Amino acid sequence: MTLLTGRAGVGFTLEGVGLGYGGNAVLRNIDLEIEPGEVLVVVGASGSGKSTLLRALAGLLPPYEGRILAGGAEVRGPSPERAMVFQDDALLPWRTVLRNVELPLGIRGMDKAARRAAASEWIERVGLAGYENRLPRELSGGMRQRVQLARALVGAPRAVLMDEPFGALDAQTRAEMQRLLLDVLERTEATVVFVTHDVDEALLLGHRIVVLGRTGLRVFGDATREQIVKEL
Ligand SMILES: Nc1ncnc2c1ncn2[C@@H]1O[C@H](COP(=O)(O)OP(=O)(O)OP(=O)(O)O)[C@@H](O)[C@H]1O
Numbered sequence: 001m002t003l004l005t006g007r008a009g010v011g012f013t014l015e016g017v018g019l020g021y022g023g024n025a026v027l028r029n030i031d032l033e034i035e036p037g038e039v040l041v042v043v044g045a046s047g048s049g050k051s052t053l054l055r056a057l058a059g060l061l062p063p064y065e066g067r068i069l070a071g072g073a074e075v076r077g078p079s080p081e082r083a084m085v086f087q088d089d090a091l092l093p094w095r096t097v098l099r100n101v102e103l104p105l106g107i108r109g110m111d112k113a114a115r116r117a118a119a120s121e122w123i124e125r126v127g128l129a130g131y132e133n134r135l136p137r138e139l140s141g142g143m144r145q146r147v148q149l150a151r152a153l154v155g156a157p158r159a160v161l162m163d164e165p166f167g168a169l170d171a172q173t174r175a176e177m178q179r180l181l182l183d184v185l186e187r188t189e190a191t192v193v194f195v196t197h198d199v200d201e202a203l204l205l206g207h208r209i210v211v212l213g214r215t216g217l218r219v220f221g222d223a224t225r226e227q228i229v230k231e232l
Pocket residue numbers: 021026044045046047048049050051052053197
């Protein structure tokens with residue numbers, strides 16, 4: 001079997017982390033444990049620092065103080081172990097669906113036949129069988145997000161970092177994508193950190209919810225909608 005499966009999710013530890021840009025602090029003194037294999041949703045108002053936190057977990061933004069560990073090792077830059085999914089279409093426009101999904105496997109040096117088999121399997125899982133040779137511009141927004149999801153998961157990353165992946169979709173497509181994500185996550189042990197500003201989406205998807213709110217960062221294991229809205 002060519003699929004990469006069964007790789008355990010990675011946990012993150014944030015110790016006294018400060019994040020910001022050019023001397024302007026966005027988030028200060030964050031202590032947070034993200035458990036291996038959990039789906040942690042980060043919710044907060046616009047500008048609260050959700051994407052900033054995600055970028056730091058990805059290794060794209062170094063903390064100005066404190067440290068971030070992934071699986072016990074300090075995060076010092078991006079890694080294929082931590083896949084990202086963005087709101088905006090981050091697919092390569094000149095590559096077909098198949099070749100976009102194969103991309104992370106090429107970077108890992110997998111041979112062509114194995115790449116093709118693994119990518120085809122994931123394309124089918126996200127409901128896009130038959131669309132392998134389409135270009136991104138020939139797909140709807142929801143379909144493009146399906147391709148991003150397949151591309152993120154095909155390499156069996158140990159964490160998937162998702163930045164408002166369904167934020168630009170209409171309500172019905174968004175609900176479909178949420179169901180698809182829940183279904184797909186059953187097949188992976190990856191740790192998921194999912195950013196949204198939608199409280200209902202957070203409650204639907206998250207094992208735990210981190211609120212970046214008025215009183216700073218709060219973690220909820222079992223929260224009601226009212227509790228979260230109050231924090232925002
Ligand atoms: N590249 C950057 N350079 C300078 N400041 C930035 C940069 N990116 C974000 N910021 C600032 O950091 C703060 C947090 O931004 P961030 O994008 O993390 O918020 P967010 O919660 O993800 O917001 P949204 O929901 O609108 O995407 C904002 O004040 C923003 O202006």
